[in-house]
Amino acid sequence: MAPGDARKQLLDDAIDHVAHHGLTDLSLRGLAAELGTSHRMLSHHFGSKEGLWVAIIREVEQRNRAAISEVTAAPDATLADAMRSWWRHISDPSLWPNERLFFEVYVQALLGRPPTSELLDGIVDSWLDPAAEAAEAMGVPPGEARAFARLGVAVTRGLLLDLLATKDRAGVDAAMEQWIAGFEGRFSGPTAARVDPAG
Amino acid sequence: MAPGDARKQLLDDAIDHVAHHGLTDLSLRGLAAELGTSHRMLSHHFGSKEGLWVAIIREVEQRNRAAISEVTAAPDATLADAMRSWWRHISDPSLWPNERLFFEVYVQALLGRPPTSELLDGIVDSWLDPAAEAAEAMGVPPGEARAFARLGVAVTRGLLLDLLATKDRAGVDAAMEQWIAGFEGRFSGPTAARVDPAG
């Protein structure tokens, strides 16, 4: 086994575990037992428990950034259709554990608990910029694009929280469609996906 | 001091403390030290640590239900104005610690941690019913009212999460206004705020 490979494997398994069992009451011993190793190994590979947290949080954030690039590269023609396919993707039950973990880290960051708090900086803005850009490219007036994007992020997260708690797929889907239908008629559609050369 | 009074005082102080410092890493000793008593007292009044959690969660939920009745009794004429004053109220910085606590308990409940998980049952529905009723009474078509109310709850919670993280008052307010303006023209206004005598 290549050096560092065991660490990578441990980290992947650890993330899978905390996605299902939570991060806050994680113990090195409990995690090690579930992963078929000893807590000594976790200390060895990650330095300390906080080091493990850092590794987990960084990896989760990295996956989130990968997800952002997905929404930007959506091939749909209209903003409404882009939102629909994005929602279909993000609301899939296979992603629920990861989203629960995201909200768990979010709340821990709100409480100022290190090392999660550093996540707060980009937890909205990193989504806002590409979302506003996409909205503007698809017909939302420049003056409204940023507020509209911010609203879109809030709707997505709010409905995800709803879905995770109630598991009421039909009800939450209807609410999302209610939002999409609300703006579907308001914007003129994609402005040929133009990239303004004048900035 | 009347019997049970000390317990009430301790509970109020404890809620104030967890609203600022979080619930997950709460220790009886740490809390007692901050409250000027001993962890022995907390065990005495609440039976156990889990008993303290139950007391805190029930009290927080009760305050939330009081908040629900406020939104129902809004005196505003239009749905948009009702939403605006509700948002002005709920987004006040003095309530941020309580809202952080709400989201913290929400996430713990998502992770199935007792005794928070019992909260999941009504965490959306208890808001949905009165909100849908209010929406319908103010001009939203009956077929859309429930989805619209659900969307309203999601928008509120999503933007609160945003506000708690970014503290960008102007940006979040603009997003909320973006949403309100989006439906302001669509519904015909209050149907005389009628109270159906036939039930």
Added chain:
DNA sequence: CTAAACATGTACCATCTGGTACATGCCTGC
């Protein structure tokens, strides 16, 4: 073959946690 770096395991420690037995004060009803 060997030495060094890495991985893994065992055993232990100091600390913190929730819980509880026991004692003491304090107020109320008789």
Added chain:
DNA sequence: GCAGGCATGTACCAGATGGTACATGTTTAG
């Protein structure tokens, strides 16, 4: 005045936790 219930404090216990010293295998480079 006194007896009983409640509030409060001290001291302790058993368990879990994170961390670490030490030892042993295992793989790789020379």
